[in-house]
Amino acid sequence: MKILVVGGGGREHAIVMKLSESPKVDKLYCTPGNGGISKYAQCFDVKATDIDGVVALSKEISVDMVVVAPDDPLVMGMVDALNKEGIRAFGPDSSAAIIEGSKVFSKDLMKLYNIPTAGYEVFDDPKAAMEYIKEKNTYPTVIKADGLALGKGVIIAQNEKEAEDAVKTIMEDKIFGESGSSIVIEEFLTGPEVSVLCFTDGRVVAPMISSMDHKRALDNDEGLNTGGMGTVAPNPHYTYDVAEECMKTIFMPTINAMNNEHRTFKGCLYFGLMITPQGPRVIEYNCRFGDPETQVVLPLLETDLVDIFNAVIDEKLDSIDIKWKDGAAACVIIASGGYPKKYETSKEISGLDEKGQHEGVIVYHAGTKTEGDKFLTSGGRVLGVTATAPDLKTALEKAYSGVNGISFEKMHYRKDIGKKALNI
Ligand code: AMP
Ligand code: GLY
Secondary structure (H helix, E strand, O other): OEEEEEEOOHHHHHHHHHHHOOOOOOEEEEEEOOOOHHHOOEEOOOOOOOHHHHHHHHHHOOOOEEEEOOHHHHHHOHHHHHHHOOOOEEOOOHHHHHHHHOHHHHHHHHHHOOOOEOOEEEEOOHHHHHHHHHHHOOOOEEEEEOOOOOOOOEEEEOOHHHHHHHHHHHHHOOOOHHHHOOEEEEEOOOOOEEEEEEEEOOOOEEEOOOEEEOOEEEHHHEEEEOOOOEEEEOOOOOOHHHHHHHHHHHHHHHHHHHHHOOOOOOEEEEEEEEEEOOEEEEEEEEOOOOOOOHHHHHHHEOOOHHHHHHHHHOOOHHHOOOOEOOOEEEEEEEEEOOOOOOOOOOOEOEOOOOOOOOOOOEEEEOOEEEEOOEEEEOOOEEEEEEEEEOOHHHHHHHHHHHHHOOEOOOEEOOOOOOHHHHOO
């Protein structure tokens, strides 16, 4: 098979590398890809959001399957456009991707189908939002932009002033653009967070190994929110009992709700959960693989990923038994100094071999480019250094030992990835 992966970050590198293990794959393509991905797949310079460009490219290189990985092309309807041309694609169509594309949609869905989540109200008028906040007078309070905002559309306000500023910056200053035309104000929940990515063909839901993200830029969960600074899998908070409850009260009800709304979801559905004292609650849905969750989940997958993608597309997920490896995985993100704020790029990276790899670990490239035989930085998150081992402690030691062998000017990484998971 010839497969094209759309996207160009660490998640896409992890998908490409997993696909490259399949005996069914003859040729891998990626667009736009990055420096590291180019060592495993032929890359093109068509942007991940260029729907017409990706359709044209898929025809030109006559691929057998396209895997659409990022949220924006999914929400914009890339899978719909590919299917219209008779091209097989893994990922939800736009009618189902709205589960991530609109927080108002997903909150209303959960309310309608009794899927446990934080209590909320929706506003499209900043004045009404402020009146509600003043009247309610409970803090912290959570304020979310309706649409996609690069994982940054959530503000946790500790007092009235912060809430007022949040409403103003989202709705009036429009820092997230039209994504902020409506907002959701919701109840602040507490408890450990768990990411559960699931394969689903719209009938069967097959949860992958659970994982734990580290969203803040600095150690001890300090600093700004980022796309994710590291992950571990499995997540020790996701016990057998919690998993059973999630399947019963969250996963199946969500799949059924989407079918009932004539928005059948096929692809990878990501459940961002909080395990509150009252039980698991949905914090967010994503219509795609998580980044950097994928970088710890896929290395533990034993079953051929091509078979799974085919089963999802053909609605035959019940025909395969998805197997996972025992043990644990850890991924430490190496970012450019300054990320998620301003940072410099084009720094030469040392410690990588000709394939962009490093001994003892898997190096997923997120923001790199090649120049001759060198790798240079080209983004905020640069590399995801992943290791697997029989236990989490060893996986973390291996991952950090890999990180210590890699360097570039002003690189930054968290030193405490997985620390909380080890102490449970
Ligand atoms: P989201 O983009 O919806 O995942 O939100 C980003 C982060 O904000 C989550 O990972 C949580 O840490 C936090 N968060 C979101 N919603 C809530 C909530 N209702 N209560 C507490 N924390 C929340
Ligand atoms: N790591 C969080 C996300 O992919 O949304």
